Amino acid sequence: MTRTFDHLVAEAESVSVVGWDFSWLDGRATEQRPSWGYQRLMSERLAQASAALDIQTGGGEVLAGAPKRPPLMVATEAWRPNIDKATQLLHPLGAVVVADSDEPPLPFGDEAFDLVVSRHPVTVWWDEIARVLRPGGTYFSQQVGPASVFELIEYFLGPQPEHVRRARHPDEAREAAEAAGLEITDLRSESLRAEFFDIGAVIYFLRKVVWMVPGFTVAQYRGRLRELHDRIEAEGPFVAHTARFLIEARKKA
Numbered sequence: 595m596t597r598t599f600d601h602l603v604a605e606a607e608s609v610s611v612v613g614w615d616f617s618w619l620d621g622r623a624t625e626q627r628p629s630w631g632y633q634r635l636m637s638e639r640l641a642q643a644s645a646a647l648d649i650q651t652g653g654g655e656v657l658a659g660a661p662k663r664p665p666l667m668v669a670t671e672a673w674r675p676n677i678d679k680a681t682q683l684l685h686p687l688g689a690v691v692v693a694d695s696d697e698p699p700l701p702f703g704d705e706a707f708d709l710v711v712s713r714h715p716v717t718v719w720w721d722e723i724a725r726v727l728r729p730g731g732t733y734f735s736q737q738v739g740p741a742s743v744f745e746l747i748e749y750f751l752g753p754q755p756e757h758v759r760r761a762r763h764p765d766e767a768r769e770a771a772e773a774a775g776l777e778i779t780d781l782r783s784e785s786l787r788a789e790f791f792d793i794g795a796v797i798y799f800l801r802k803v804v805w806m807v808p809g810f811t812v813a814q815y816r817g818r819l820r821e822l823h824d825r826i827e828a829e830g831p832f833v834a835h836t837a838r839f840l841i842e843a844r845k846k847a
Contacts, residue, residue, distance in 0.1 A: 597792070597794075599793065599819075599820055599823045602792055602793050602794035602797075602823070603797060603812055603819070606793075606795070606796075606797035606798045607797065607801075607812055609798060611798065611801045612676065612679055613652060613653025613655060613675075613676060613679045614652030614653045614655050614676070615653060615655050619795055619798065619799070622791050622792055622794060622795040622798075623789060623791060623795040623799065624787075624788065624789045624791075625786065625787075625788040625789075625836060626786035626787045626788070626836075627786070628736065628784050628786065628838045629784065630782065630840050632713060632736040632840065633659055633660070635734070635840075636656070636660065636713070636734060637660040637661060640660050640663050640664060640667075640709065641660075641661075641662040641664075643664040643709040644665060644666065644708055645664055645667075645668075645706065645707045645708055645709070646663070646664045646666070646667055646668070646708070646709040646710070646711065647668050647669070647700075647702070647706070647707045647709070647710045647711070648667075648668070648669040648670070648710075648711050648712065649710060649711070649715060650670065650671060650672070650696060650714075650715045651669035651670065651671050651676075651680050651684075652671065653676050653679040653683065654669060654671075654679065654683040654684040654689075654691070655683070656713050657669055657684060657711075658683050658684060658687060663687065663688065666707075667688060667690070668689065668690050668692060668707075669684060669689055669691050669692070670691075670692050670694040670696075670700070670701075671691060671693065671694065672694060672695055672696045674693075677691060677693050696716065697719075698719045699722055699725075700719070700722045700725070700726055702726050703726075704726065705725075705726070705728045705729070705731075706726050707726055707727060707728065707731060708727070708728045708730070709731060709732050709733075709734065710723055710726065710727060710731070710732070710733045710734070711734045714736065714737060714738055715735065715737060718735070718737070718767070720770045720771050720773070720774035720776070721774045723776070724774040724775050724776055727776075728845070729846065730844065730845065731844070731845045732779075732842060732843070732844050733771075733776065733842065733844075733845075734841075734842045735840070735841050736838060736840050737762065737764075737767065737839055737840075737841065738762055738837065739762055739764060739783055739837030739838055740759060740761060740762050740763045740837055741754075741759045741760075742762075742835075742836045742838075743788060743806060743834045743835070743836055744834070744835075745832075745833065745835065746790075746796070746799075746800075746834045747806055750807045750815055750818055751807060762837075764781055764783050764839040764841065767781075767839070768781055768841070771841070771843045775845065775846065776843035776845055776846075777843060777844045777845075777846060778842070778843050779842045779843065780841065780842040781841050782839065782840050783839035784839075785835050785837055786837075787833065787834075787836075788833070788834045788835065789831040789832065789833055789834075790826070790832040790834070791826070791831050792826060793823040793826060796819070796832065
């Protein structure tokens with residue numbers, strides 16, 4: 595039986611968006627994954643590290659998926675519900691969760707870590723990453739690239755200016771990392787297909803990834819949501835494209 599617009603809206607508004615687990619979208623949305631396999635590569639690096647830092651860990655789900663962590667493992671997170679979730683998940687695994695505002699400075703001494711990792715950071719403070727890395731240490735990160743899911747963003751916000759569309763470009767990440775004294779050892783990017791099969795999936799996504807449509811609420815965008823619901827019902831999934839890039843940088847010894 596086809597679920598009504600009001601039912602899908604109510605369902606998507608009521609579900610928790612704490613943490614960085616997107617399993618609620620199973621069967622309701624799909625996103626192609628980058629070919630490089632971030633978690634596998636991150637896990638390989640963690641297994642070789644002696645002291646590591648995971649910046650903006652979210653609910654700790656990605657870090658918890660690593661089969662082996664170094665003797666000293668620290669994670670930072672800014673959002674209180676995520677801090678609580680990450681603490682519950684990571685403390686039994688021997689990792690310490692530190693509440694941090696995601697503003698410099700990082701709450702650690704100079705040259706504290708031989709590995710810093712981060713999956714989809716909102717901000718990257720390159721000078722701070724360079725400061726807390728030991729000489730010869732590595733920063734390893736998968737990041738959201740330019741104009742990611744802009745088909746959806748521009749559906750709600752209208753056409754975005756070029757400087758907004760180009761923000762988070764991997765070339766800019768390279769320049770910023772090198773300016774902080776880091777040497778790029780790997781940089782690759784991919785464009786990937788995403789599909790939303792019902793309006794509930796769209797609402798959940800925008801509630802969870804809050805920077806996509808800042809200040810998003812169902813009440814504010816109800817008309818556009820209804821139009822998009824009707825479009826999906828008539829034409830099939832709403833298709834967008836995500837941008838991802840992998841960057842690895844080394845602090846000179």
